[in-house]
Amino acid sequence: MFKRDARVVVAGAGPVGSFAAYLLAQAGYEVIVLEAAATCLEDMRASTFHPPTLEMMDEIGIASDLIERGLKAPVYQYRDRRSGEHYEFDFAELAGDTKYPFRLQCEQFKMAGLLAEKMEAHPLADIRFRNRVVSFSQDDEGVTVNVETPYAVETLRADYLIAADGANSIIRKWLGVEFEGFTYPEKFLTLSTTTPVQDYFENLSYVNYVADPEEWVVLLKVPSVWRVLVPSKGMSDEELLSDENKVKVFDRLLGAGEGASVKTNHRTIYNVHQRVAEKFDHGRVLLVGDAAHLNNPLGGFGMNSGIHDAECLGNALIDIFKGRGDARSKLAAFDRERRAITHEFIQRQTIRNKKMMEANSADAQKAYAEELKAIQQDPQKRREFLLNQSMINNVRLKQAAE
Numbered sequence: 079m080f081k082r083d084a085r086v087v088v089a090g091a092g093p094v095g096s097f098a099a100y101l102l103a104q105a106g107y108e109v110i111v112l113e114a115a116a117t118c119l120e121d122m123r124a125s126t127f128h129p130p131t132l133e134m135m136d137e138i139g140i141a142s143d144l145i146e147r148g149l150k151a152p153v154y155q156y157r158d159r160r161s162g163e164h165y166e167f168d169f170a171e172l173a174g175d176t177k178y179p180f181r182l183q184c185e186q187f188k189m190a191g192l193l194a195e196k197m198e199a200h201p202l203a204d205i206r207f208r209n210r211v212v213s214f215s216q217d218d219e220g221v222t223v224n225v226e227t228p229y230a231v232e233t234l235r236a237d238y239l240i241a242a243d244g245a246n247s248i249i250r251k252w253l254g255v256e257f258e259g260f261t262y263p264e265k266f267l268t269l270s271t272t273t274p275v276q277d278y279f280e281n282l283s284y285v286n287y288v289a290d291p292e293e294w295v296v297l298l299k300v301p302s303v304w305r306v307l308v309p310s311k312g313m314s315d316e317e318l319l320s321d322e323n324k325v326k327v328f329d330r331l332l333g334a335g336e337g338a339s340v341k342t343n344h345r346t347i348y349n350v351h352q353r354v355a356e357k358f359d360h361g362r363v364l365l366v367g368d369a370a371h372l373n374n375p376l377g378g379f380g381m382n383s384g385i386h387d388a389e390c391l392g393n394a395l396i397d398i399f400k401g402r403g404d405a406r407s408k409l410a411a412f413d414r415e416r417r418a419i420t421h422e423f424i425q426r427q428t429i430r431n432k433k434m435m436e437a438n439s440a441d442a443q444k445a446y447a448e449e450l451k452a453i454q455q456d457p458q459k460r461r462e463f464l465l466n467q468s469m470i471n472n473v474r475l476k477q478a479a480e
């Protein structure tokens with residue numbers, strides 16, 4: 079007989095693993111979170127929390143703490159870089175559908191950091207930094223997880239292992255799971271700056287998708303900085319990160335001669351994928367977040383849908399621990415539901431969002447602008463569009479399947 083160290087071990091203290099772990103601890107179950115890095119990584123990836131995700135934060139009691147750390151962005155814009163024309167969409171119109179009718183603009187590491195603080199103070203949660211999962215095995219009774227710590231290789235035993243160890247998940251690789259889909263040929267470059275970008279535009283929102291046949295841009299405000307995201311083909315990483323390229327990006331964005339004086343806080347390159355694991359449920363090992371699926375960041379769905387996985391799985395495990403239903407059918411239902419939503423909503427919508435942005439001829443741009451105008455001017459179409467872009471329809475898809 080093995081001694082059990084916790085009911086659940088979570089690999090990865092990113093936003094998804096931290097959410098799953100804290101949900102379980104709050105429900106009364108012992109959980110150990112293993113994080114390979116020394117702290118919550120302060121990278122510039124997700125910055126948008128959608129309304130259903132804020133409702134889930136509310137379920138675990140952290141919505142108001144998180145909202146305090148971010149910026150409320152009810153309005154977002156699609157802009158045409160050449161003509162300056164823009165179309166606004168306002169989540170405030172969804173006030174009857176959600177308690178949080180806005181996007182929260184907040185760096186993802188603030189959420190992971192907030193949850194790490196909460197877990198450090200929680201009697202049932204044990205978060206261990208500099209602890210890397212190296213291998214695992216499972217049997218009828220539970221999972222055995224081997225962990226590299228700064229001092230030794232330790233072995234932990236739990237009922238379940240949640241793999242929230244990100245895009246390069248070692249657990250997914252050990253399971254030999256196909257990660258089906260494709261990788262875009264271009265990379266995305268994100269630059270962040272404290273330069274007041276809003277001063278260069280009329281009426282800029284905190285979230286702006288700027289179309290241009292030559293180089294589209296996403297402009298996002300978070301409390302600390304403005305973030306600029308551009309696609310890039312045919313340049314080496316060194317060229318992409320160079321001062322010369324930074325000047326060109328900001329000259330195009332803010333006007334000729336402006337780029338040289340812009341100071342950047344981060345310059346980061348990302349590969350962009352559309353991939354979904356063939357299965358999320360592997361017995362006592364469950365995949366969630368980027369370990370389970372990846373999509374391009376247009377629309378801000380990646381982390382949000384990962385948190386939705388964590389909420390769905392966490393509640394399935396709570397039901398199992400409480401003896402409410404058969405474990406196998408609960409986990410199979412988690413797998414079915416989350417893979418269906420990932421394929422039917424997240425993948426489809428993000429691929430479409432990217433296609434709309436990169437229309438690369440004057441005619442395609444005109445068609446794109448006309449499509450947005452038609453949506454904006456028709457109350458029924460606008461409502462449906464807002465329900466999709468806010469991910470509320472995504473959650474309703476789940477409720478309809480129940």
Ligand SMILES: Cc1cc2nc3c(=O)[nH]c(=O)nc-3n(C[C@H](O)[C@H](O)[C@H](O)COP(=O)(O)OP(=O)(O)OC[C@H]3O[C@@H](n4cnc5c(N)ncnc54)[C@H](O)[C@@H]3O)c2cc1C
Pocket residue numbers: 089090091092093094095112113114115119122123124125126127186209210211212242243244245247248266268307348366367368369375377378379380381382383384
């Ligand atoms: C440019 C860009 C912009 C984005 N913007 C948005 C957005 O606005 N909204 C949105 O919803 N999504 C966005 N995303 C996607 C979002 O960043 C990811 O979906 C999100 O980080 C996934 O969270 P996660 O917890 O699954 O994985 P991660 O955040 O990658 O966390 C995984 C954690 O696991 C740890 N780890 C890895 N291996 C091990 C191991 N063997 N043992 C222990 N720990 C391990 C890592 O150190 C890491 O801390 C964006 C992505 C990019 C690239």
